[in-house]
Amino acid sequence: MIADVLSEATSRMERAVESAKEDFATVRTGRANPQLFQKLIVDYYGSPTPLQQLAALANPEARTLLVTPYDKSALGAIEQAIRDMPNLGANPTNDGTIVRVTMPELTEERRKEYVKLVRAKAEDARVRVRGVRRQVKDDLTALKDEVGEDDVARGEKDLDALTKKHVDLIDEALARKEAELLEV
Structure with missing residues (x-):
């Protein structure tokens, strides 16, 4: 019984760590990365659709991303969704067949803002892990009889021990992302 409860806790904590890593990937560094658009939702004919289902993403240069829609009628919606994306700072251009996104250079101030954002995302992930711990602890207490x-x-x-291990994994991912962000 206890092993089942701990196994469930492990899988929930691992999902929190993976979610944190995915969130970190959506914060841009000096390079254009298709993962920046991993969670971008486009209003496609009135229904929210993930960008990956609407277009192919290519990274031909360090600071340029090409978004090639499968359906050319989605160009405007894709361009608008990218333009409305918070914390990106890029201005997409539409040439009728593709959307070209050129990332601006990161300033020192912008890098520090991104570090704060990543730290907040890491803290959210730690809170999720601790929430799992609290729930599982209550479940264990209920099994006492x-x-x-x-x-x-x-x-x-x-x-x-599980909680510490998963919080440490989040902290390691945070340290890697901070180093990546502050690298000039």
């Missing part, structure tokens, strides 16, 4: 206090105490100790 069935399995005994010693087993529950061991389970809580294992849960604390």
